[in-house]
Amino acid sequence: MKPAATAAKAVAALGLGVALVATGATDSQGASGSVTTVSIASVSGYEGHAFVYAQVSNSTFAFPAPTGTGHQSPFFSEWVAQPIASPTCPWIWAVYVFDRATNRQINTPPPNSPPPNFGTTTVLCASPTATPVGQPPQADAAARLDLDLQVTVSPVVAAAGSTSRVSAVLSNALTQDLNLYLSMAIQDWAVTSWSIDFGDGQMATINTPAATSIQVPHVYQAAGLYDARVVAFISGHAQAAVYDRYGTVHLLRRPFSVEVGSHAVATASVRPSRSYMPPQAQIGVVPYIGLPIGAPTTTAFRHIDGLRGALTSLSVQLLILREGELLINGAPRGFGQSWLTGWRLDGAPSDAPRGVGTVPGASHRAGELLRLQWNAPNHILGGQARDYVVPVTLFVTTRFPDNHVDSYSIASSFSVSVNFAAESG
Amino acid sequence: MIRSRGQSVLYAVLLMPTLILVFALAVDMTSLQMQKLRLRYAVDLATVTAATAVDERYYSQTGRLRLDPALATATTRDFLMRNLTGVPGIPEPAQVAATADVSIINQTPAADPYTRAYLDRPAVCARIRVPYRFLLLGWIGLRVVEMTVAASAEIRT
Numbered sequence: 001m002k003p004a005a006t007a008a009k010a011v012a013a014l015g016l017g018v019a020l021v022a023t024g025a026t027d028s029q030g031a032s033g034s035v036t037t038v039s040i041a042s043v044s045g046y047e048g049h050a051f052v053y054a055q056v057s058n059s060t061f062a063f064p065a066p067t068g069t070g071h072q073s074p075f076f077s078e079w080v081a082q083p084i085a086s087p088t089c090p091w092i093w094a095v096y097v098f099d100r101a102t103n104r105q106i107n108t109p110p111p112n113s114p115p116p117n118f119g120t121t122t123v124l125c126a127s128p129t130a131t132p133v134g135q136p137p138q139a140d141a142a143a144r145l146d147l148d149l150q151v152t153v154s155p156v157v158a159a160a161g162s163t164s165r166v167s168a169v170l171s172n173a174l175t176q177d178l179n180l181y182l183s184m185a186i187q188d189w190a191v192t193s194w195s196i197d198f199g200d201g202q203m204a205t206i207n208t209p210a211a212t213s214i215q216v217p218h219v220y221q222a223a224g225l226y227d228a229r230v231v232a233f234i235s236g237h238a239q240a241a242v243y244d245r246y247g248t249v250h251l252l253r254r255p256f257s258v259e260v261g262s263h264a265v266a267t268a269s270v271r272p273s274r275s276y277m278p279p280q281a282q283i284g285v286v287p288y289i290g291l292p293i294g295a296p297t298t299t300a301f302r303h304i305d306g307l308r309g310a311l312t313s314l315s316v317q318l319l320i321l322r323e324g325e326l327l328i329n330g331a332p333r334g335f336g337q338s339w340l341t342g343w344r345l346d347g348a349p350s351d352a353p354r355g356v357g358t359v360p361g362a363s364h365r366a367g368e369l370l371r372l373q374w375n376a377p378n379h380i381l382g383g384q385a386r387d388y389v390v391p392v393t394l395f396v397t398t399r400f401p402d403n404h405v406d407s408y409s410i411a412s413s414f415s416v417s418v419n420f421a422a423e424s425g
Numbered sequence: 426m427i428r429s430r431g432q433s434v435l436y437a438v439l440l441m442p443t444l445i446l447v448f449a450l451a452v453d454m455t456s457l458q459m460q461k462l463r464l465r466y467a468v469d470l471a472t473v474t475a476a477t478a479v480d481e482r483y484y485s486q487t488g489r490l491r492l493d494p495a496l497a498t499a500t501t502r503d504f505l506m507r508n509l510t511g512v513p514g515i516p517e518p519a520q521v522a523a524t525a526d527v528s529i530i531n532q533t534p535a536a537d538p539y540t541r542a543y544l545d546r547p548a549v550c551a552r553i554r555v556p557y558r559f560l561l562l563g564w565i566g567l568r569v570v571e572m573t574v575a576a577s578a579e580i581r582t
Binding site: 285286287288289290292299301303304305307308309310419 | 479481484485486487488489490546580581
């Protein structure tokens with residue numbers, strides 16, 4: 001088959017969306033003066049399929065010198081079936097090259113090589129139904145690499161503003177060919193880069209050598225239908241083997257490149273209405289006389305006793321009454337997680353010594369201690385217990401289930417009972 | 426004249442012991458009151474000092490104030506011994522402090538176990554018993570009495 005005819009046949013088979021990207025032809029002068037032609041047709045496709053067709057041909061069929069012919073070369077070669085089988089290659093054949101005068105094989109395996117080793121590169125795995133032995137000489141051999149690209153978008157319908165994933169998986173089918181004189185193989189190939197057109201005006205390029213699949217997150221900001229297209233850029237090499245009359249292989253290696261693309265429709269639905277209900281929380285305190293002692297307690301209090309005239313340190317804690325909640329289109333979609341980021345004393349100055357007590361109006365980070373002191377009721381006059389209300393503003397941050405983060409200021413307070421019994425007796 | 430002289434002797438014989446007894450009673454009772462006042466101060470100040478022994482860990486865990494029983498008891502005995510040292514008539518203040526009755530009341534309202542006084546806050550209650558030796562009344566056989574002094578102080582700084 002001629003290269004041009006092959007390419008034309010491929011184009012006809014693919015129908016729409018197929019382009020002939022490259023056709024290469026290389027000639028090689030054989031040992032007997034014959035002409036060996038290697039041609040490669042890279043047919044790119046953007047509807048999910050592409051292929052590479054490689055062909056080697058020799059018009060004289062002069063290689064190698066068949067056994068029993070009139071060629072009086074000093075050597076002859078023949079195909080020999082090998083007693084080796086495996087699930088992947090049930091038929092293995094090797095070219096044995098003999099000295100015609102002595103009838104001795106001259107390409108025997110190296111003495112210390114582990115079996116199977118035939119000493120040459122001419123070991124071939126043939127089809128179980130078409131062995132090279134006994135077949136008539138053929139003019140050419142061909143190899144074909146078929147590439148299929150499947151593109152999907154998940155979820156199929158996503159809300160605008162949410163994350164979709166564009167995935168592409170490349171699969172391939174490889175056909176190699178050989179006969180008594182010629183073989184053609186796709187020696188190697190790999191994806192060099194991926195191009196993604198998300199269909200909303202945004203593009204991406206991914207350089208992931210050797211990967212045959214990609215998964216790219218993308219956010220469609222507006223509702224609508226989008227045609228997401230992915231193209232894989234592929235490069236590789238095809239290799240032809242031509243045997244001369246001595247049974248020696250001559251390798252002809254040719255590069256190729258091909259593109260395969262496909263697309264999928266992404267649907268972005270109308271962006272849902274989201275509401276973020278703020279958390280309901282209040283202050284709790286853990287009191288310490290002086291500095292904190294021991295391990296931090298997990299219990300905080302809304303009301304505490306105060307020791308008259310003593311500087312009291314208070315660890316400010318967040319007591320959650322109801323967590324912040326995410327509502328989508330009015331329906332609950334889960335609770336958030338809130339934490340205290342800071343606080344501010346809103347009350348009047350306490351009786352703490354200047355420079356030691358907490359000053360009202362200043363913001364503090366979570367973890368800083370609130371330091372207060374109460375000197376009334378008077379320790380000389382005694383009297384009834386006195387209750388204080390300490391107003392504090394809490395600064396709270398909430399992370400909702402959709403990772404949205406909001407910050408809130410919550411006004412709260414706690415109470416303190418201070419009394420002093422002057423009498424003793 | 427002879428008759429008048431006899432009357433004076435009679436008066437002297439009959440009234441002098443009475444006068445001496447009254448004098449001795451006055452002296453010893455004054456001394457007793459002074460001693461009781463000293464002891465009262467000693468016990469009172471010991472309980473006031475011990476009333477600062479706040480259980481800080483409990484305060485952080487509950488938000489409520491109470492006394493540390495072990496620390497408050499030890500503080501009471503320690504300051505009793507210090508306050509009684511040097512007080513006349515207390516030869517062994519350490520022994521008095523060691524044998525004093527000390528109660529730490531954390532569950533209120535309650536009554537002082539020694540004075541029955543009403544307690545509405547955690548308090549330290551203490552009581553000591555000290556012998557008092559009379560100076561002059563010993564002539565008539567009244568040599569020693571036991572004085573009991575109690576005090577309490579509620580939690581404070």
